[in-house]
Amino acid sequence: QVQLVESGGGLVQPGGSLRLSCRASGGTFSRYVMGWFRQAPEKEREFVATITWGGGSIRYADSVLGRFTISRDNAKNTVYLQMNSLKFEDAAVYYCAAGNGPLLTSRDTYHYWGQGTQVTVSS
Numbered sequence: 001q002v003q004l005v006e007s008g009g010g011l012v013q014p015g016g017s018l019r020l021s022c023r024a025s026g027g028t029f030s031r032y033v034m035g036w037f038r039q040a041p042e043k044e045r046e047f048v049a050t051i052t053w054g055g056g057s058i059r060y061a062d063s064v065l066g067r068f069t070i071s072r073d074n075a076k077n078t079v080y081l082q083m084n085s086l087k088f089e090d091a092a093v094y095y096c097a098a099g100n101g102p103l104l105t106s107r108d109t110y111h112y113w114g115q116g117t118q119v120t121v122s123s
Helices: none
Strands: 003-007 010-012 020-027 034-040 046-051 058-060 069-074 080-084 092-099 110-113 117-121
Touching: 003 092, 003 110, 020 034, 020 092, 020 117, 034 069, 034 080, 034 110, 046 069, 046 080, 058 069
Parallel strands: 010 117
Antiparallel strands: 003 020, 020 080, 034 046, 034 092, 046 058, 069 080, 092 110, 092 117
């Protein structure tokens, strides 16, 4: 059983930056594809970014491409999401997820989820 704990959320002005972290425990972190998803009020949870176990494959949602960067440190069992040039529409609860499967952007690939961290974008 893998436990995931996110941190790093908070309040930021438009154009600002935040770095989210997700630390895993209870499993072999390096075996899993790691993803970030987000959910805004009254909206579906949506894919943000994903990275395979060795970092060889990285994918982003079109809405964050060029602004967000996903990375992982297998020695620290941690995945990161660097978010730059934040916009109002980026405000959401961000979830870290771990799993395996061919469809890296699909929620169905991810078996383990964190509790989420709130990102608020406000002037």
